[in-house]
Amino acid sequence: MNRFAFFPGCLVPTRYPAMEFAIRHTLPKLGIEIVDLEGTxxxxxxxxxxxxxxxxxxxVAARNLCLAEEEGIDLFTNCSGCTATLSETWHLMHENEEIRDKVNARLAKIGKEWKGxxxxxxxxxxVRDVVGYEAIRETVVRPLNGLNVAIHxxxxxxxxxxxxxxxxxNNPTILEDLVRALGANPVRHDKWYLCCGKACSNxxxxxxxxxxxxxxxxxxxxxxLCLICPTCFGQFDYGQLKVAKQFDEDFHTPPVYYFQLLAFAQGVAYEDLGFERQRFKPEVMNRFKIREPIEEPAK
Amino acid sequence: MAESAGKKKVVRVDFAFRRELAEKVEGNLASFCYQCGACVGDCPAMTYTDDFNPRQIMLKVLYGLGEELIGDESYLWECTNCYNCAERCPQEVKPAEVIISMKNMMADRGQYPPGVEKVINAFLTEGRTVAMNPAIDKNRARFGLPPLSPVPMDEILILIEASTGEGKES
Incomplete structure (x- = not known):
């Protein structure tokens, strides 16, 4: 088992526990052991x-990184915002001695030091680098063959x-590849590169x-619409409803967090994944059935 | 901007503004801007508003035109923080970061939009951007997840005490 510290952030554990459930369910099946950090x-x-x-x-970000250092393991995030903060902090602390000294002087007051x-x-x-697409595919018991999935x-x-x-x-493929590993068919919409807009105060x-x-x-x-960030999710669920009303448009594509899609493909029942709380429910997933073991294709 | 930088009006560079900005983390990056405009084309705030233009914002920073940049109604809050500008910049100016440094200057003056202040206060109270309530743990239990532990705020407040109390350091 590969051990990794889990940095859950705020939005997923408080607003979207179904996403956290899906992560805790799917990662062990992929050979990842989740280590919870105390005091994040x-x-x-x-x-x-x-x-x-x-x-x-x-x-504050460096303190969170220190908690994983104390366990002697790397950490992973489930939110792109947390990833931005913790990656940029690691990067600036690593590159810039002046910043490192200032931050470590503060951390010393609580008995900590960032070491990197x-x-x-x-x-x-x-999952791309430690597990690999093929290993993900091998855990799928409910292939989503023919499901057209746009990626945000x-x-x-x-x-x-x-x-x-x-x-x-400018041309990422990671999420398309992850979706393809579940048997689904990624489709690229013209304005795939646009921002969700949540961080804008206008x-x-x-x-x-x-x-x-x-x-x-x-x-x-x-x-x-498959995505990988809880902030974007909010924009495409409640936010999509708001925009549809505002402009009198028939927008209705259900957003799904990738690890809930993976959990479903690994056999978790639709009813156990919390979709009933979404404004746009991904009921199209219900057309897929768990395949009989006998149909397992030979390698 | 065209007016303030135009021929008829003399632009006086406000070095006090630039010095204050330079004290912020990565606040001095605009000095490397040579006004090529690579940041403009892919900027969502530029595309979807009339007043936001990252190249012009960097030019105003170079001139030190603080009064056109920061203040109660600053349009800098229209930045979507998408980092397309930083991605396109050949000089590694990171306009989005320079804008955040100017937001730090506004924060020093107590100038936040209400929505921003609300999230900051939630963090300063409980260490999370979402305020805790009993429904959260109940909803977690439905998915077999344990209740959330409180954040050790004593440690967090020690880390940021320099900027919450008097005598704020840079």
Whole structure:
């Protein structure tokens, strides 16, 4: 078993426990042992708290990294915002001696020191790099063959690419490949690269952007919109409903967090995945049945 | 911007603004901007508003035109934080980071939009951006998940005390 510390952040454990359930269910099947860290805080968020004071933001983030260092293991996040904060903190602490000294002086007051021994991964890269697409495919008992899935990458999984180091931000494939491993068919909508708009304090800007984005999702005839960030999820669930009403559009593509899709493909019942709480329910998934063991194709 | 940088009006560089900005983490990056405009094309805030233009914002930073950048109604909060500008910049200016540094300057003056302040206060109270309530743990239990532990706020507050009390350090 590969052991990794789990950094759950705020949104998934408080607002979307079904996503946390799916992560805790699917990772052990992929050979990942989850280690819970005691005393983690908000990452802190890379939009609001970072706007208040970057040095405070770095200090609290470095404390979270120290908790994994104390366990002697790497850590993974389930939210692109947490990934942005913790990756950028690791990067700045590593590159910039002045920042490192300032932050470590603060950490010393609580008996901690950032050493840089624990690296951070977004959960999508954890399964890509540590598990591998083929090993994911082998855990699938309910293949989603023919399911047309649009992908929303969001911003902070990919950018700034020099810090995130996940995939080519101009033509990423990681989420398409992860969806393909479940048997589904990724479809790329024209405006796949747009931002969800959640981090913007203006109201009209995100609404108009979402309208453009969702129009191309409809055109691509996607049955689901797969994503990997709880903030983006909110924008595509409640946010999609709001934008549809505002512009009198028929937007209706259910958003699904990748690990819930994976759990379903691994055989977890639809009813156990909390979809009834979504504004747009991914009922199209119900057409897929768990395959009989005899149909397992020979390698 | 065209007006303030135009020929008829003399632009006086406000070095006090630039010095204050340079004290912020990565606040000095705009100095490397040569105004190529690579940041403009893929900027969602540029595409979907009339007033937001990352190249012009960097130019105003170079001139130190603080009064056009920060304040109660600052349009800098329209930035979506998508980092396309940082991705495109040949000079590694990271306009999004320079904008965040200016937000730090506004925060020093108590100038936040209400939505931003709400999330910050939630964090300063409980260490999470979402305030705890009994429904959260009940909902977690439905999925077989344990209740959430409180965040050790004593440690968090020690880490940030320099900026919450008097005599704020840079």
């Amino acid at each position: 805080s908000c990452c802190p968020d890379p939009i609001y708290f970072k706007s208040r004071d970057k040095l405070d933001w770095l200090s 021994t624990s690296r951070l991964r977004h959960i999508a890269t954890l 990458y969001g911003c902070h999984l990919l950018k700034p690419s020099k810090i995130m180091n996940v995939d080519d931000p 109201e009209d800007l995100p609404a108009n952007m979402m309208r453009d984005l969702l129009t191309t999702v409809q055109e691509a005839e996607a049955e689901l």
